[in-house]
Amino acid sequence: MKAWILAGALALAGMEGAEAQTLAAVKARGVLNCGVSQGFAGFSAPDSRGEFRGLDVDYCRAVAAAVLGDATKVRYVPLTAQARFTALQTGEIDVLFRNSTQTFLRDASLGLNQGPVNFYDGQGFAVRRDASVGKVQELDGATICVAQGTTHELNLNDVFRARGMKFSPVVFERIDTMYEAFYAGRCDAMTQDASALAGALTAARDPAAYRVLEETISKEPLGPFTRNGDDQWSNIIAWTHYALIEAEELGITAANAEAQAAGANPNAQRLLGTAGEFGSRFGLDNRWALSAIRAVGNYGEVFERNVGQGSTLKLRRGLNGLWTQGGLMYAIPFR
Ligand SMILES: N[C@@H](CCC(=O)N[C@@H](CS)C(=O)NCC(=O)O)C(=O)O
Numbered sequence: 001m002k003a004w005i006l007a008g009a010l011a012l013a014g015m016e017g018a019e020a021q022t023l024a025a026v027k028a029r030g031v032l033n034c035g036v037s038q039g040f041a042g043f044s045a046p047d048s049r050g051e052f053r054g055l056d057v058d059y060c061r062a063v064a065a066a067v068l069g070d071a072t073k074v075r076y077v078p079l080t081a082q083a084r085f086t087a088l089q090t091g092e093i094d095v096l097f098r099n100s101t102q103t104f105l106r107d108a109s110l111g112l113n114q115g116p117v118n119f120y121d122g123q124g125f126a127v128r129r130d131a132s133v134g135k136v137q138e139l140d141g142a143t144i145c146v147a148q149g150t151t152h153e154l155n156l157n158d159v160f161r162a163r164g165m166k167f168s169p170v171v172f173e174r175i176d177t178m179y180e181a182f183y184a185g186r187c188d189a190m191t192q193d194a195s196a197l198a199g200a201l202t203a204a205r206d207p208a209a210y211r212v213l214e215e216t217i218s219k220e221p222l223g224p225f226t227r228n229g230d231d232q233w234s235n236i237i238a239w240t241h242y243a244l245i246e247a248e249e250l251g252i253t254a255a256n257a258e259a260q261a262a263g264a265n266p267n268a269q270r271l272l273g274t275a276g277e278f279g280s281r282f283g284l285d286n287r288w289a290l291s292a293i294r295a296v297g298n299y300g301e302v303f304e305r306n307v308g309q310g311s312t313l314k315l316r317r318g319l320n321g322l323w324t325q326g327g328l329m330y331a332i333p334f335r
Contacts (some may be wrong), residue, residue, distance in 0.1 A: 022094050022226070022233035023067065023283050031073050034060035035093035038078040038175060041199030042307040042315075043099050043119075052076045055306040056097040059118060059224065062240050062292040063095065066284060071295035080173060082149035085110050088225055095237055096225040099193060101151045106225075113234045115224035116241045118299075120319035120328055122216030123155050124194030126201060129211050131188065136215050140165040145187035148173045152191050155218040179204075193220050195307060195315060202312040236282050243289035246271050246331035247298035248322060254297035261290055270334045278334065299329060 026032055036044035036056055043054040052060075061071035077093050084100060087093050089111060099121075100106075102114040125144075127133045136159075146152050148171050160167050170187050172178035179200055182190040190197070197212045204210060224241075226234045247253070250268050252260045261272035269275035272293075273286035280286055296302055303320060307313045321327025 022230045026067055026094055031075050032064045033075050033077055033093045035077050035079050035087050035096040035098055037098045040196055041203055042311055042313045055302055058296040058302045059097045062296045065295035066240050066288040066292040069291055081147055099222050101220045102223055111228050112225045113228050115237045117221040117223040118241055119222040121193045121195050121220035121222050123152050123218040124197050124216050125189045125191050125213045126197045126210050127189045129209055139189055142188035143168045145170050145178050145182045145190040147178055159217045198313045240292055242331040243292055244299040245329050247293045248300040254294055257290055257293045
């Protein structure tokens, strides 16, 4: 019996050792290495003072607050579409928050884990207003600017072939060169995630000269990626997302989180660490979620500030609304 317990304890200790690598490394370093895009308005882009801002950036900040107790302890690593997964595989970053679509093949073949979707998107097309193109069908024979190493290259081939349409792709490794080429008139249309197009057009010299077609041609569920084999870390990333959603469901905001932690609602107490031992099970302080919510607010606050009504993008919540309001955002219960 004793030997069995000892073997069990050793196995558990060994497993924890293997699993807890990323959390231990982040704590020892005192900084989260967070993979983001090179500049994608609303999601991750440096502002006029060179500070990264956006929805993905707020997720980096929320994780740093949850894990290190300080949302500013983040080193942002800007990555191209091509380089992003390698940077995670080689350990250059701890987590990838970079408008990355979850797919079967990315899940099955990269040695990476896909966290919960934090933005439901679809592939759209930007065209010049004076081109009088209203539907994807009218892009038959068009020259289309597309970024290398994205789901968009693949979707474009599938959808145009299926509809018996022709197109000439112009493929770019860097997003900024793609924008320049499109604005210079090198392509009839530019394709990428519809949210990214909305962000890109706000930064165009003459935003009114372009528009994004209503129609999208794919599902682009965007979310974080972590390395396989570190369940503890993947759980922390996943539950940070659920904490932001749960906070919105419970009406907990950056401004009232501290007061709600001291309040009487048992759901809020568990989420915010007043009741239960939720953080310590992940190797975190029990007030981990309180720390994250105080830093960035709930999901609704993160959305509105970066891509919604408080931003230049003015995107509607749509699929990214709470499940109670017709959207797909739904937190797994904290119990
Ligand atoms: N969601 C798509 C596309 C993501 C992506 O990399 N999009 C490009 C443009 S289509 C982008 O935003 N690039 C920003 C950058 O390189 O910083 C994917 O995961 O493949």
